Amino acid sequence: MYRIGFDNQRYVETQSARIRERIAQFGGKLYLEFGGKLFDDYHAARVLPGFAPDSKIRMLLELRDSVEVVMAINAADIEQNKVRGDLGITYGEDVLRLIDTFRGEGLYVGGVAVTQYAGQGAADAFKRRLEDLGVRVYLHYPIPGYPHDVARIMSAEGFGRNDYIETEKPLVVVTAPGPGSGKMATCLSQLYHHHARGVRAGYAKFETFPTWDLPLKHPVNLAYEAATANLNDVNMIDPFHLQAYGETTVNYNRDVEVFPVLQAMFEEIMGESPYKSPTDMGVNMVGSCIVDDSAVCDAARQEIIRRYYAALCDRRRGQGSDEIVYKLELLMKQAQAGRALRPVIAAAEDRAEETGEPAAAIQLPDGQLAVGKTSGLMGAAASALLNALKALAGIHRKTHLISREAIEPIQALKIGHLGSRNPRLHSDEVLIALAISTATVPLAAQALDSLDRLRDCEAHSSVILTAADASTYAKLGLRLTCTPQYQGSQLYHR
Numbered sequence: 001m002y003r004i005g006f007d008n009q010r011y012v013e014t015q016s017a018r019i020r021e022r023i024a025q026f027g028g029k030l031y032l033e034f035g036g037k038l039f040d041d042y043h044a045a046r047v048l049p050g051f052a053p054d055s056k057i058r059m060l061l062e063l064r065d066s067v068e069v070v071m072a073i074n075a076a077d078i079e080q081n082k083v084r085g086d087l088g089i090t091y092g093e094d095v096l097r098l099i100d101t102f103r104g105e106g107l108y109v110g111g112v113a114v115t116q117y118a119g120q121g122a123a124d125a126f127k128r129r130l131e132d133l134g135v136r137v138y139l140h141y142p143i144p145g146y147p148h149d150v151a152r153i154m155s156a157e158g159f160g161r162n163d164y165i166e167t168e169k170p171l172v173v174v175t176a177p178g179p180g181s182g183k184m185a186t187c188l189s190q191l192y193h194h195h196a197r198g199v200r201a202g203y204a205k206f207e208t209f210p211t212w213d214l215p216l217k218h219p220v221n222l223a224y225e226a227a228t229a230n231l232n233d234v235n236m237i238d239p240f241h242l243q244a245y246g247e248t249t250v251n252y253n254r255d256v257e258v259f260p261v262l263q264a265m266f267e268e269i270m271g272e273s274p275y276k277s278p279t280d281m282g283v284n285m286v287g288s289c290i291v292d293d294s295a296v297c298d299a300a301r302q303e304i305i306r307r308y309y310a311a312l313c314d315r316r317r318g319q320g321s322d323e324i325v326y327k328l329e330l331l332m333k334q335a336q337a338g339r340a341l342r343p344v345i346a347a348a349e350d351r352a353e354e355t356g357e358p359a360a361a362i363q364l365p366d367g368q369l370a371v372g373k374t375s376g377l378m379g380a381a382a383s384a385l386l387n388a389l390k391a392l393a394g395i396h397r398k399t400h401l402i403s404r405e406a407i408e409p410i411q412a413l414k415i416g417h418l419g420s421r422n423p424r425l426h427s428d429e430v431l432i433a434l435a436i437s438t439a440t441v442p443l444a445a446q447a448l449d450s451l452d453r454l455r456d457c458e459a460h461s462s463v464i465l466t467a468a469d470a471s472t473y474a475k476l477g478l479r480l481t482c483t484p485q486y487q488g489s490q491l492y493h494r
Contacts, residue, residue, distance in 0.1 A: 240276060371387065
């Protein structure tokens, strides 16, 4: 059941205030490395109930007059056509998407830095494409020995070789389509060039997770480890902060490992380092905006379980590994999370065992379970969806909202013209049939009006869902897990 645990308005206000303070600390010019997703941060929304997926952009809009955005993208990612797994588009296309989104929100985009540029043909083509669209592009080059050879990095053959990005606003947000894009190096390169021009500027880092002022093994921080299990990120106590201040804070291994090098770079650029620890570099205010720790812990445990089942399904598809599954199992134990916390799992699997066919279950906001089984007319996911809408609308479960006359033409179209061997309706097709039925069945409209109330509800399928069903559940905001097995015994699954 959904409970608010996070004060989103307080977050927008306190986060923007903290960033203003950091701008002032450096005399009015700050490069802010923005980690994670600026838009559609659904991981944060899932583990911090009450956090709006667009909170970060709202926060930047509070600073609109002071902000410009610089995008960073690795030339190797352009060359390899690296794809964002959540969106199914290349990093290059995502840069265009993000620029459009920033501009649509009224934020100024100063340009794009192509990092690790070594003459890649695809990067040259990408640069020409952006310039034809009126976007300024800057080239940053590989530096041998980066990040440890500080003397070389801080020279004309290091950062000095990079194009200087011309920026106008006090706050420059450096973001990217994904990890490994070179955001930090872009910020540091700019500090080097500003220093060479006698201009004071500073650097700070914005990362939502791990949350520095929550305990190391807090479920929210464990959920971050679960989300990055494939990257081998590990949360750890920040030893530099502990030594400097006697305070225990949480960071992650990569920032801790690179901090001595960053300190040396800051000393080269500024004369002394403004920071005594990786935690000092951050500006994250998430932890102070949690208003119900119990609700947040419960939500984070659910996220860890969902990540675990996703890893099991990836392994079943041949796309995952035992190591990731084992790591997630350990995180589940540390967070005291298990399948018993997701009643939808037992509900779906019990119904599947009773019927000998796939089943699915959805837990409604009041805790009620809507279970669907496989029938001749529709699949289990579609059946569970229809039963959930009936329950939300107060319609008796046995009431027929869709006539056979509405279903049969869709089945005939699938089998006779679209090459499908399965006549059962998927979730999206059932919704279309339900929408058609509103013309003749008043209760169908009542059920359809309940769709928005499914957002953030938990769901489980006793088999790995088809792409069509999984996509529909995702669009509706249902938080789905699947038992890692297929409906049939065939080798190829679509």
